[in-house]
Amino acid sequence: MVWSKYWLMPLALISLALLAYGLFLALFNSPADYQQGETVRIMYVHVPTAWLSQSCYAVMVIASIGSLVWRHPLSDVAAKAAAPLGATFTAIALATGALWGAPTWGTFWEWDGRMTSTLVMLFIYLGIIALWRTFEDQARAGRIIAVITLVGAINIPIIKFSVEWWNTLHQPASVFRADGPTMPMSILMPLFVMFFAFSFLFLLLHFIAIRAEILRRRVRALERRNAQRLREQTI
């Protein structure tokens, strides 16, 4: 808690700077697509948020392993804090994808491999968020939710490889491929800048959420101790 306070302002500044630079590159300094025209610029928000939604789940998986193997209380908090962020990134990815699909593919939604498995990942996120709210004992909740997070992790490789395994409307992998990316640097550069911008934003929000959760637990512990003290006074 002590040293994390000093990271917040630098992280915020870096995120803002990268977001500003990335948006400038994406909106003004990159070429329009020869087929899609200006709508290709949605990609600079859609792709980084999609990558981040999966990375967020990976963060939750690592935190869950920390909960189960080392019983570290900070892992519980980190997993709990990352879930709403991941759900939001997934929702943004799905929404921007739908907005992109409407003018380019003619449809807002298609039940193809990638969209379906990403929707399933959103449901898993929302289920985990709901679980956190249902438990009273947060320590036990952390361990149990760690198990369900690990079970749901099977969905991540399914999302990644869905464009290869099935004939799908969503375009196949064009950046993280064995043969290297198929996009030129003029498009890759804004993409990576936006990705780093969103990553630093996630780091910032994750830190803030972890600090908030720790404070929330301290408040609850103090309230409980106070209630106990009041009960002993009246006896």
Added chain:
Amino acid sequence: MNAFWAVVQRDIKLATRIGGDAMTVVLFYIMVGAIMPFAIGPDKVLLAKLGPAIIWISALLSLLLALDRLFRTDHEDGSLIAMRQAALPLEMIVLAKLLAHWITNAAPLIIATPLLAILLNLDVDQTIKIIITLLLGTPALVCFGAIGAAVTVTIKRGGLIAPILILPLSIPTLIFGVSALSTGAIESSSGAAMMFLTGFTLLALAFTPFATALALKMGAE
């Protein structure tokens, strides 16, 4: 092995007693399946086309409702604590309970399927195929349900949380269960779909006892 079969026998006895409600699952299954034509309309061709999907969704929902009973009574009367300390590994006890749960909940469901098939205008061929897919797929549904039940056993008023957690896991089983009749999400031959279905069931049987036992142990302290 004696302990394993003792647990199976115990659970079957508990489920078929007056306090246990095994038949309500079958009743719910038939009623959900019978209610669908009220919403869809009496068009027989359409009902036959949607029949496999309706049967599978009814089975899925009925099993989801039934799985709260899997661990809750044991948790409430303390048997779960005894099971954790038992000589038989908790994973085997979970497997025994899953087997008993399947016998008392899923098997009656499958036996009642021909009745639903008549209501939904399916012919004998399709009915037999649906029964085979249910036989192959309901163990997977029961196993995935066990994970949800184990995770939510310590919550007093969980409500719909367990089904919410299990539905994403049940999606592949549902997809392949229905497409074995070539009317579902994927165009595949029955043989391929049934092999996928069997694969999922075997996968579920292999790893869900470990995940379930882990969730039960984590809920203990």
